[in-house]
Amino acid sequence: MAGIYVHIPFCKKACHYCNFHFSVSLKIKNDFIAALLKEIALQKNYLQNETIQSIYFGGGTPSILEKEDLQQICDALYTNFDIAAAAEITLEANPDDISTEKLADWKKTAINRLSIGIQSFFEEDLQWMNRAHNALQAKDCITLAQASGFNNLSIDLIYGTPGLTDEKWKQNVDAALALNIPHLSCYALTVEPGTALQKMIAQHKKEDVDTEKQARHFVLLMDWLEQAGFEHYEISNFAKPGHRSIHNSSYWQGKKYLGLGPSAHSFDGTKRQWNIANNPLYIQSLNNNKIPFEEEILTGWQRLNEYIMTSLRTMEGLDLAYIKTNFGIVVSEQLQKNSDKFITGEKLLLNNQLLQLTREGKLFADGIAAELFFINDRPGINGSCDDANILQPEPPSGKAP
Numbered sequence: 001m002a003g004i005y006v007h008i009p010f011c012k013k014a015c016h017y018c019n020f021h022f023s024v025s026l027k028i029k030n031d032f033i034a035a036l037l038k039e040i041a042l043q044k045n046y047l048q049n050e051t052i053q054s055i056y057f058g059g060g061t062p063s064i065l066e067k068e069d070l071q072q073i074c075d076a077l078y079t080n081f082d083i084a085a086a087a088e089i090t091l092e093a094n095p096d097d098i099s100t101e102k103l104a105d106w107k108k109t110a111i112n113r114l115s116i117g118i119q120s121f122f123e124e125d126l127q128w129m130n131r132a133h134n135a136l137q138a139k140d141c142i143t144l145a146q147a148s149g150f151n152n153l154s155i156d157l158i159y160g161t162p163g164l165t166d167e168k169w170k171q172n173v174d175a176a177l178a179l180n181i182p183h184l185s186c187y188a189l190t191v192e193p194g195t196a197l198q199k200m201i202a203q204h205k206k207e208d209v210d211t212e213k214q215a216r217h218f219v220l221l222m223d224w225l226e227q228a229g230f231e232h233y234e235i236s237n238f239a240k241p242g243h244r245s246i247h248n249s250s251y252w253q254g255k256k257y258l259g260l261g262p263s264a265h266s267f268d269g270t271k272r273q274w275n276i277a278n279n280p281l282y283i284q285s286l287n288n289n290k291i292p293f294e295e296e297i298l299t300g301w302q303r304l305n306e307y308i309m310t311s312l313r314t315m316e317g318l319d320l321a322y323i324k325t326n327f328g329i330v331v332s333e334q335l336q337k338n339s340d341k342f343i344t345g346e347k348l349l350l351n352n353q354l355l356q357l358t359r360e361g362k363l364f365a366d367g368i369a370a371e372l373f374f375i376n377d378r379p380g381i382n383g384s385c386d387d388a389n390i391l392q393p394e395p396p397s398g399k400a401p
Contacts, residue, residue, distance in 0.1 A: 004056070005260065063098065090247060128161065161209070
C-alpha cells in the first residue's frame, strides 16, 4: 500500500511563520492544473502498481481551488492509479474557504477527510500570525463541516507563540475537545530562516519564542489529551482510537509515496526525489513532457538513520528486531548499546525489543534520534555504519556468515 501527496502551491496571503512553497497569485492556476494533470499521467508507473491507501492534498492552500479543479485532479488520479475503495483522501482547508456551498462541492468528489488550519481560536493570535481567517470562522467552519457530513476531521494548533499564555493554550485545546474533533496536530512555533517572522524578530519588531514555555505547553498538552482519551501516536499528532492519519502514518512507517506538484517529494523505497520549487519552471517543463526533479539514491546508513528518526517519533517506537532483520545483528546490538544512557536517564524505555520515548524523552525526541544516528565519518561517536556492514541482514539460520 502506498500514498500520494498533491501539492497545491497557492495561498490568499502569506502567514508570517510559513516556509512552504506557495504563491499568492492565481494568475497561472489553470496552467498549473494542466501541468499537474500531465505529471499524474507521466508518473503512473512510479509506485509500481501498488494500491493507493491515501491521497493528501496539501500546500499552500488546496481549499482555494474550485470544485472543477479538484474533480479533474481526482479523476486523473483514479484513472492512472489503483485507489483502494476505502482510501483516506484528505484536503487541507483554511477556515475562510469553508462554506456550505464548498463543503457540498467537496462531498461530490472523493474527498472524505478535512485537515483544517485553525492554529488558534483567538483573534489576536491569528492576527499575529497573519492568518487569513478570524476567530469566529475558526469555530464556525468546524460546525459547518460536521453538519455537512465531514466527521473525519483534523485541525492544526500552534503553541508557544509569545502571546499565548498557559490559560489561553488550555482554552484552545478545550475548544477543540468541545467541538468533538477526533484528530489534532499540534506544533511548537518554529522560526524558520527566510520567513517574515524571522526577519521581524531579527529587527526586534516581534518577540522571539520562549523555548521553556513551548516545553511547558507540550507537557500540558500531553496531560489534557491523555485525559480526554486521545492516543499520542506521533510526537505532534493525537487521535481518538481509530482516527489516526493513514497518510501521515505511512511516512513514519517508511512506506512508498508519490509527490505531485512543485516542491513535492517522492520515495520509492530506495531513492528519494523532489520536484523543482518554482511554479513557472514546473509548468514549462511539463509543457515539454518532462518532470523537473532531482533525486538521490539512499545509502544503507541513510535508510537506517531515517528509520531511527521516524520510528522514535511514534507511539510504537523503534523495533530492534526490524533493525536486526534489515540491517544486521551488529547494528542492532550497537544501537541497543548506544541507547543505554537514555534508558538509564529515563528518556527511553526498552520493552520487548521496542525502544520507546518516555514522557520526558518526547521533549528531546530530535536530539535523542540524532545521537543514535550512525555516521560514516564519526565512527567513534555512535559506531561505524558503512554500507558493507549494514546491508547484510542476519542469515535465516541465525548464524553469522
